[in-house]
Amino acid sequence: MDDRVIIRFNHVTKQYDDDLPVLDDVSFDIERGKFYTLLGPSGCGKTTILRLIAGFIEPTKGDIYFHGQRINHVPSNKRRVNTVFQDYALFPHLNVFENVAFGLRIKKIPKADIERKVKEALRFVNLEGYEQRAIHEMSGGQRQRVAIARAIVNEPDVLLLDEPLSALDLKLRTEMQYELRELQRRLGITFIFVTHDQEEALAMSDEIFVLNKGKIEQRGTPKDIYDEPVNRFVADFIGESNIIVGTMIDDFVVEFANQQFTCVDYGFSKNEQVDIVIRPEDLELTTAELGKLRVRVDSVLFRGVHYELCCYDAYGNEWLVHSTKKAEIGEEIGLHFEPEAIHVMKRSGGE
Amino acid sequence: MKVARLYLAFVFFVLYMPIFYLIYYSFNSGGTMHHFESFTLDWYKDVFDDTRLLVIVLHTVIVALLSSSLATIIGVLGAIAIYYAKHRWKQTLLTLNNILIVSPDVIIGASFLILFTIAGIQLGFTSVLLSHIAFSIPIVVLMVLPKLQEMSPTLIDAARDLGANEWNVLTKVVLPYVTPGIFAGFFMALTYSLDDFAVTFFVTGNGFSTLSVEIYSRARQGISLSVNALSTLLFLFTLLLVVVYYIITQRTSAKGGQK
Numbered sequence: 261m262d263d264r265v266i267i268r269f270n271h272v273t274k275q276y277d278d279d280l281p282v283l284d285d286v287s288f289d290i291e292r293g294k295f296y297t298l299l300g301p302s303g304c305g306k307t308t309i310l311r312l313i314a315g316f317i318e319p320t321k322g323d324i325y326f327h328g329q330r331i332n333h334v335p336s337n338k339r340r341v342n343t344v345f346q347d348y349a350l351f352p353h354l355n356v357f358e359n360v361a362f363g364l365r366i367k368k369i370p371k372a373d374i375e376r377k378v379k380e381a382l383r384f385v386n387l388e389g390y391e392q393r394a395i396h397e398m399s400g401g402q403r404q405r406v407a408i409a410r411a412i413v414n415e416p417d418v419l420l421l422d423e424p425l426s427a428l429d430l431k432l433r434t435e436m437q438y439e440l441r442e443l444q445r446r447l448g449i450t451f452i453f454v455t456h457d458q459e460e461a462l463a464m465s466d467e468i469f470v471l472n473k474g475k476i477e478q479r480g481t482p483k484d485i486y487d488e489p490v491n492r493f494v495a496d497f498i499g500e501s502n503i504i505v506g507t508m509i510d511d512f513v514v515e516f517a518n519q520q521f522t523c524v525d526y527g528f529s530k531n532e533q534v535d536i537v538i539r540p541e542d543l544e545l546t547t548a549e550l551g552k553l554r555v556r557v558d559s560v561l562f563r564g565v566h567y568e569l570c571c572y573d574a575y576g577n578e579w580l581v582h583s584t585k586k587a588e589i590g591e592e593i594g595l596h597f598e599p600e601a602i603h604v605m606k607r608s609g610g611e
Numbered sequence: 612m613k614v615a616r617l618y619l620a621f622v623f624f625v626l627y628m629p630i631f632y633l634i635y636y637s638f639n640s641g642g643t644m645h646h647f648e649s650f651t652l653d654w655y656k657d658v659f660d661d662t663r664l665l666v667i668v669l670h671t672v673i674v675a676l677l678s679s680s681l682a683t684i685i686g687v688l689g690a691i692a693i694y695y696a697k698h699r700w701k702q703t704l705l706t707l708n709n710i711l712i713v714s715p716d717v718i719i720g721a722s723f724l725i726l727f728t729i730a731g732i733q734l735g736f737t738s739v740l741l742s743h744i745a746f747s748i749p750i751v752v753l754m755v756l757p758k759l760q761e762m763s764p765t766l767i768d769a770a771r772d773l774g775a776n777e778w779n780v781l782t783k784v785v786l787p788y789v790t791p792g793i794f795a796g797f798f799m800a801l802t803y804s805l806d807d808f809a810v811t812f813f814v815t816g817n818g819f820s821t822l823s824v825e826i827y828s829r830a831r832q833g834i835s836l837s838v839n840a841l842s843t844l845l846f847l848f849t850l851l852l853v854v855v856y857y858i859i860t861q862r863t864s865a866k867g868g869q870k
Contacts, residue, residue, distance in 0.1 A: 316768050336771040349769035353787040362783070363773035414773065 265289045265328075266417060266450055267313060272322035274308050282308045284474035285322070290418070290452065295444050297453045297461040300471035301497070306454045309471075310420050313452065315339050327417075342411035343420040346427070348403045350395045356382070356406050357391035363414040381413035384443065401432045408443070418450045425460065437463050458498050462486060470494050491605055495537045502543075504577050506536040506604070514604055517553060517573050525604035535605045540568070540582040542601035551594015555579050557587045571595075630846060637839035644836070654840035664825070664841070670736070671805060671821040678743035679800035685744070686751025686800075687793055691785065693752065694759040705756070711749040719746060720813030727814060734816030742814045743804045750803060751796035758792035759785070791860065798856040802849060 267290035274283040283305040290296060298306035311317045312324060315336030323330050331339065342363070350359050360381055364374045382388055385405035390398070398406060404424060411419055421440070425433045441464050444451045455461055461468050462482040470477045470485060470493075478490045489495035492503055506516030511526035516536050528534060548554050555571035562568075569581040571593070579595065587593050632644075637655070641648035658664060693704045711719075723742045724734075732738055762785070770784045786793075808823040815824055822845060829838045 314768075314772055316771070336768075337774045337776055341772075343769070343772045345765045345769055347763060347765055349763060349765040351766065351769075351784060351787075353790070362770070362775075366774045366779055366783075410773070 264291045266292045266326065268325040268328075269309075269312075270323045270325065272312065272319045272324060274305075274312065274317065275320045281320070281474050283312075283319075286474070286476055287322075288469065288476065288479065290450060292417075292450055293448050294466040295441065295451045295453065295464060297455060297465040297468045298471060299455060299458060299461040299468050299497070301456055303473075304471040305474040306456075306469075306471050307422060308474075310343070310422055310452065310454050313418065314341055314343050314420055340417045341420060342414050342416040342418075343422060344404075344407045344411050344424045346423045348407040348424075350403055350406055350410070352395050354395070355391070356387070356393045356395070356398070359395065359406055360410045360413050362410065367414075377413050378409075381409040384412065384446075385409045385439075400428055401436065404428065404436065408440075412443075412447060416449065418452060419444075419447075421451060421453045423454055423456070425455070426457075433460070440464060462498070470497060472497075488603065489537060489605065492535050492607075495535070495603075495605065500540050500580055502536075502538045502540065502577075502579055504536050505607075506534050508532045508534050508604065514602060517575050517577055519553070521552065521602060522599045523602040523604060524600055525602070528604065528606075533607050535607055537603040537605060538597060538601055540580040541566075542597050543579065543581045543583070544596040545569075545581065545583045545585045545587060546594040546596045548592045548594045551596050553579070553595040555593060555595055557589050557591050557593060560587060560589060633839050634843045634846070637836055637843045639836060642836060644839075654836045655844075657835075657837040658840045658844065661837070667820050667822055667825050670819065671823075674736070674740055674743055674821060675801050675804040678740055678747055678804045679797055682744045682747030682800045683751050683793060683797045686748045686796055687755050687786075687789070689748060690752045690755035690759055690789075691781075693756060708749045708752050711746070712753065716746075716807070716809030717813075720810040723810065724813040734814055735819040738814040738816070739811055739819065739821065742810050743807065746807070746810060747800035747803055750799045751793075754796035754799060755789050755792040758789040762788050794859050795856065798852060798859070802852050802856075805852075806845070806849065 269286055269288050272283060272286050273281050275281040282303075286305075286309070298309055300306050308317070312319055315331070315334060315338075318332055324332055326334075326339065326341075351362065354362070357378055360378045361374050364377060369377075378391070379388075382391065385408050387402065387405050387409065390402070390406075395403065395406070404427075407424070424440075425436050428436060437460060440451070440453070453461075453464065462485075465482055467479060468482055468485050469479045472493050478485055478494045480488075485494065485498055489498060489501075495501050495503055504516055506514050508525075508528040508531065509515050509520060510530060511528075512523055514521055514523045514525070514534070514536065553573055555573045557569055557571050559570045560567055561570075563582075566582045566584050567586055569583060569587055571579045571581060573579060581595065636644045636647065638650050638652070639647045640651035640653065689708075693701060693708070696704060720742070723738070723745070727734060727738045727741075732741070766784055766788070767780055770780045775783060806823055807821075808827060811821050812824050812827070815821065820828075822841070826838055826841060826845075829835065829841075
């Protein structure tokens with residue numbers, strides 16, 4: 261086994277009673293020192309993966325390896341993994357110092373070392389001087405940091421973060437995104453971050469796993485996933501996009517909205533039904549005569565950095581456009597786009 | 612509003628009237644409860660001179676402390692067992708627990724009497740202690756279980772995650788978390804044991820008595836105002852316990868109030 265691999269899931273299934281599996285035959289490798297994000301809607305199995313790694317639950321089928329050792333039945337207190345919980349799970353009867361020291365005290369580490377390590381961990385999360393505070397005296401963001409300090413003080417090989425930012429307000433959340441990313445770089449350990457927020461995932465990760473219904477739909481760098489979604493679900497989940505049905509006429513030629521366009525995709529069979537994705541920011545506003553597509557503006561929203569235009573073409577397809585230019589409702593406009601902006605995907609069954 | 616307040620005052624007046632009546636005459640030198648002659652502490656002196664009574668007080672306190680301590684230990688373990696029980700058992704166990712609290716003391720007392728007779732346990736200190744433990748356990752469970760249920764289950768996950776084994780989880784997380792409930796349960800059990808009459812009356816034998824039973828038999832024998840004095844002392848002691856209980860719950864709720 262490649263010694264950069266730290267966690268390996270081998271055909272892992274988790275099922276409760278006779279319900280549908282929450283995790284369905286999933287295999288993947290996690291490498292040392294990277295920032296991973298498990299992204300998906302609620303109930304997609306992302307938290308289940310985290311709980312399997314932490315050891316709170318055991319897989320129904322398949323094997324989990326940690327440093328090459330099978331750990332299916334190793335209890336959570338024997339794993340070199342620590343978790344930052346969604347509700348922080350700080351101990352209300354202990355102060356900040358004792359919360360952070362909890363793991364070290366259990367390991368019976370000498371007092372002087374505990375003192376030093378706890379101080380260091382609190383410095384890491386910018387909470388120096390808060391040692392004696394009670395948990396209920398701390399704000400949401402501060403509790404968050406205490407929870408992180410409590411986890412990293414144990415020097416885990418992998419840090420698991422279960423939607424840790426979801427309870428914070430927008431400004432604090434963005435701030436913590438930077439801090440977490442920075443923390444991961446400084447510590448150099450593997451972070452596995454669970455979220456349903458695609459912006460968060462794109463901003464922070466080295467690699468994203470997009471999950472749906474207990475399966476991994478796609479894994480890759482944020483850029484891969486944003487630019488080259490493999491199917492309709494991923495394209496829809498990651499950012500806003502225009503997804504319409506088209507036909508692949510030939511290599512580099514695709515037809516949609518009753519017109520043929522040059523594109524950069526190939527390798528499909530002739531006349532294959534495909535899904536087309538064009539991101540709203542790749543569509544440019546021009547006059548009706550100059551545009552590749554002719555659409556009518558249905559609604560305009562001012563979003564601060566740009567206008568969000570909702571338009572319809574003559575065939576009833578909806579086109580979402582992000583533009584710095586404004587258009588009037590009811591106006592006929594043209595849309596221009598480059599061949600690279602068209603992304604062709606295989607049709608996923610059913611949807 | 613005014614009527615409501617008057618009504619409330621009236622209700623409390625009716626409730627506390629007999630007690631204050633009793634306390635008032637415990638200072639009467641006349642020896643009866645219908646004509647106040649002059650102030651005296653003689654009856655209190657009588658109480659403190661009565662060695663038999665002091666022994667009974669001692670017994671009562673010992674039984675109360677022992678039974679509430681043991682009931683607290685058993686009750687806490689029981690509450691934890693119910694907390695971890697499978698969902699469909701949980702409700703059943705809780706209902707069985709609550710039935711014991713609401714069922715009449717006379718029935719419990721009588722059934723204990725039958726049980727101890729069959730089991731061949733001599734009526735006296737042991738039988739009183741055992742029955743007090745038995746009726747205190749459900750009270751402790753009732754005070755501790757809500758605290759357990761209010762605890763987020765991720766706290767236990769977090770403790771395990773940080774390396775805690777089952778024992779650590781219990782001693783370092785669960786028990787400290789439910790401590791206010793444990794104290795509340797202990798004090799409730801203590802007051803229940805101290806003033807229990809019905810159950811104790813059934814299971815106490817010759818030569819062993821608790822204060823409530825003693826007061827009852829003295830009150831029946833005829834009027835002596837030393838009974839009033841004794842009752843007054845008991846009332847004040849109970850009041851003290853309530854105050855202590857109140858302070859403890861106030862302090863813990865102030866601590867956890869801002870969560």
